[in-house]
Amino acid sequence: MGVAVIKLKNPPVNSLSLEVLTEFVISLEKLENDKTFRGVIVTSDCPGIFSAGLDLTEMCGKSQAHYAEYWRAVQELWLRLYLSNLVLIAAINGVSPAGGCLMSLTCDYRVLADNPKYNMGLNETLLGIVAPSWFKDTLVNTVGHRTAERALQLGLLFPPAEALRVGMVDQVVPEDQVHSTALSVMAQWLAVPDHARQLTKNLMRKPTADRLVKQRDADIQYFLRFISRDSIQKSLRVYLDKLRQKKG
Numbered sequence: 001m002g003v004a005v006i007k008l009k010n011p012p013v014n015s016l017s018l019e020v021l022t023e024f025v026i027s028l029e030k031l032e033n034d035k036t037f038r039g040v041i042v043t044s045d046c047p048g049i050f051s052a053g054l055d056l057t058e059m060c061g062k063s064q065a066h067y068a069e070y071w072r073a074v075q076e077l078w079l080r081l082y083l084s085n086l087v088l089i090a091a092i093n094g095v096s097p098a099g100g101c102l103m104s105l106t107c108d109y110r111v112l113a114d115n116p117k118y119n120m121g122l123n124e125t126l127l128g129i130v131a132p133s134w135f136k137d138t139l140v141n142t143v144g145h146r147t148a149e150r151a152l153q154l155g156l157l158f159p160p161a162e163a164l165r166v167g168m169v170d171q172v173v174p175e176d177q178v179h180s181t182a183l184s185v186m187a188q189w190l191a192v193p194d195h196a197r198q199l200t201k202n203l204m205r206k207p208t209a210d211r212l213v214k215q216r217d218a219d220i221q222y223f224l225r226f227i228s229r230d231s232i233q234k235s236l237r238v239y240l241d242k243l244r245q246k247k248g
């Protein structure tokens with residue numbers, strides 16, 4: 001039925017490095033241009049981890065030019081996923097904080113494996129950073145304003161039952177059924193004529209995407225100013241050190 005699977009593979013935690021973002025956009029573009037494909041299942045090849053989100057090492061101790069290139073790549077992937085003409089289904093087979101969660105929120109449908117460790121949410125505030133307005137918009141469009149307001153301020157990571165309750169995911173299923181469920185949901189979405197579904201998706205999503213498109217450069221400048229602050233760099237270093245020391 002013309003369904004591709006994109007399996008993220010950047011061990012150990014599928015962080016969204018510049019290289020991963022770039023390759024993801026290229027793969028998506030190829031699929032968009034190949035009319036034999038109508039749908040994509042986005043999943044992970046790293047056991048227990050869907051994606052650890054944006055790669056913190058790309059946002060820490062690097063040059064301004066690097067930050068700008070990185071942020072443009074983050075914007076690009078979000079725009080491509082959010083406005084994709086393909087049916088996108090996230091088969092979430094692991095934990096998905098921050099950018100990992102955002103990636104799944106750009107999909108049309110989310111199936112999450114029922115494992116209490118597989119938390120998801122936009123936890124940026126816990127790192128001492130702030131989810132940009134388009135991250136916030138994506139969450140609001142999924143779970144509504146009040147739930148998003150609370151989740152964003154507290155940096156909440158929701159376990160599966162809670163993620164389902166607030167509407168962050170559409171289905172929670174046993175881990176060994178995530179892929180088969182994604183496939184049967186895909187069949188249901190592909191039963192709808194493409195042109196009608198695509199125009200409807202665009203109607204729902206374009207106003208949100210346009211807000212970023214209209215101010216992409218300003219958003220990059222804002223990111224540069226924010227991420228270059230000494231206090232923010234310090235927060236990120238402390239957070240990364242904590243992650244690294246966990247093992248020791």
Ligand SMILES: CCCCCCCCCCC/C=C/C(=O)SCCNC(=O)CCNC(=O)[C@H](O)C(C)(C)COP(=O)(O)OP(=O)(O)OC[C@H]1O[C@@H](n2cnc3c(N)ncnc32)[C@H](O)[C@@H]1OP(=O)(O)O
Pocket residue numbers: 012013015049051052053054055056057095097098099100123124127129130131132133222223226227240243244245246247
């Ligand atoms: C007013 C508006 C202003 C807006 C301006 C813009 C502001 C900036 C916005 C930036 C938005 C950011 C979005 C993000 O996505 S930030 C990333 C958030 N991610 C996390 O918090 C997850 C962190 N990771 C974990 O919690 C765990 O690693 C995880 C549960 C995913 C897996 O645990 P596990 O025990 O299996 O693995 P380890 O913790 O031991 O990790 C293994 C190694 O991987 C490194 N690691 C983990 N996560 C990341 C990451 N996100 N980026 C880079 N590297 C990561 C970890 O340090 C370990 O490394 P070592 O092997 O070297 O120790």
